[in-house]
Amino acid sequence: MAVTMNDVARVAGVSLKTVSNVINNYEFIRPTTKQRVLDAIDELGYETNLTARSLRSGKTSMLGLVLADLSIPYYAELASDIMKVAWARGYRVLVEQSGNEPDHEKAALQGQFRTLTDGLLFIPLALDAEQIIAAAGKKPLVLLGEYVQDPRLDMVLIQNHRAAAAVTTHLLAGGRRRIAVVGAHDGDTTGSGGLRLEGYKAALADAGVEYDPALVVPCDWRRDGGADAIARLLDSGVEFDAVFGLNDALALGALHELLVRGKKVPQQVAVAGFDDIDEARFASPSLTTVAPGRAEIAERAVELLINRIESKTPAAKVQQPEAAFELRVRQSAP
């Protein structure tokens, strides 16, 4: 049987409520009384029952975080940052893996899961804005990334368009003219893939280079997806002198496949990615990529969510802060 406030109260010779007051740092307690209570707590090894506290107070001090899968480095690193920021603000994080499936995402938005958290950080991949709004309950919700964009939802934005343009411009500056894009469908304009593709196109246009749909190869945003895509591209005979992987994982998969096929990187083909995961720095050759401001995203998202949770007037205007990005030039595309 666990030790309760009642036990502490009995040992300290005060009322249960006084114990509660000590624990919650109520102002008007005689120092001697306070000490007696603290001693009793120590003696009995009392631990506040957070479940009971939550029930009574209506707050769980937990944030939900829904993402596709922790085995994907970008999400893992982001989750790590988010947990640290949340921890510093007195919140824990309950992670839910959606596996990129609409049903899971919907379940995470609605389900009982929500009753365990005060608010939700959500990286949507499968649902669109309408579905999210329809499924979301009344608790605070902050979206991450830019897969979904909608003026009605709080979210932290990544500068997909501008950052992708910056990468492309860098590749063009290196003299590349046939830049393959791996990870999008020709014609995509929404979602992270579409927005990054648009940035790529804009940079090409700026430089007066013609856009060739044959250079756009769709694939899963994973290492093996990138490898497959490059294999297909090479087999198809389309010429290219650079690869822009729409995230680092697939850029690294592409890089791997290029090397396997005997291409020299960056001499014959330059490679660039997006995300700046830790691994990018240690790839061989190291990967040129763009850092979307992960730490800042984590910081802003948690802060925004906690402000919503703790605000007395949650009806404030929708907020959509934007994280700063930074190009990281490395060996794969100097």
Added chain:
Amino acid sequence: MAVTMNDVARVAGVSLKTVSNVINNYEFIRPTTKQRVLDAIDELGYETNLTARSLRSGKTSMLGLVLADLSIPYYAELASDIMKVAWARGYRVLVEQSGNEPDHEKAALQGQFRTLTDGLLFIPLALDAEQIIAAAGKKPLVLLGEYVQDPRLDMVLIQNHRAAAAVTTHLLAGGRRRIAVVGAHDGDTTGSGGLRLEGYKAALADAGVEYDPALVVPCDWRRDGGADAIARLLDSGVEFDAVFGLNDALALGALHELLVRGKKVPQQVAVAGFDDIDEARFASPSLTTVAPGRAEIAERAVELLINRIESKTPAAKVQQPEAAFELRVRQSAP
């Protein structure tokens, strides 16, 4: 205000307890009554309050998972697996990052955090068995890995010794005789590092190759640690024709540094790691390593913990299942 069972009961025209019975699939309920309740639930959008349920039932259906940091791929991948297994068994996972600090680890073992979980999965890095036993409360606890070994504690074992020996034997079979070990101190015999080092020594002895302490380089178990270590080793002038990184991250860091320094891998120096993280397969050259049976570890650990939690007689004998390992030969050490 949230919808409660009371509201549902009022709308359905039954007692609160009947609603509870419907939700918990109590056997003897007239189908018509049940339907009325379910309709009311639907109409009101009722969600069971898990906090209240936990308080009353004393179970939270959450498992704690304490690890160093999610940004380390091995932990992230393991966490992902654990969450999937736990989810399938009806449990959620609350992750806590210890940052490899003793105080954090201790706090995670004791703190209020424990009141939120039914049991704990713990990957100890900083605490030893005594400290763990002293700090652990009464709730079920299962350790992962082999940093700590003790007959009094439930844990899932990794075959550090045998797996490390297998890697070493493989390198020896490839004709290497000067195999540097990165990530341990000469003389370590405990913890993952020590056990793997012992396996390395045993394999050398089996092959009749002399052990040279100068080849053992300590470093942090991260990419940059491995890179630093190799830099130091090269600068020191010690000759070596292979590197055994005691985990993949540092093996990849080492690989990176070798390539930067112009060494040909595997022609001049072979490289092998330990963990088989996803990244190993896509490194260039791809990394030879040993898979410690991550999926099996996750499976066994969760199962063991849940059995302890749900068992009526938790005093059963200490269990220490061992996961099977597998050597994965790739380009870096063919």
Added chain:
DNA sequence: CGCCCCATCTGCAACGATGTATGCCAACAG
């Protein structure tokens, strides 16, 4: 000297669910 104030402490009710004990009624046996 009496009254009010305020620091300090207390008791009760409630958060939303579940376990236990029990009530009620129909059907059936004796």
Added chain:
DNA sequence: CTGTTGGCATACATCGTTGCAGATGGGGCG
């Protein structure tokens, strides 16, 4: 016609905590 059985539903107490509304009692002030 009474007693028993068993399906079905209910009331009440309870989990451990916090919010609210007092209760207490010593000191300052008129």
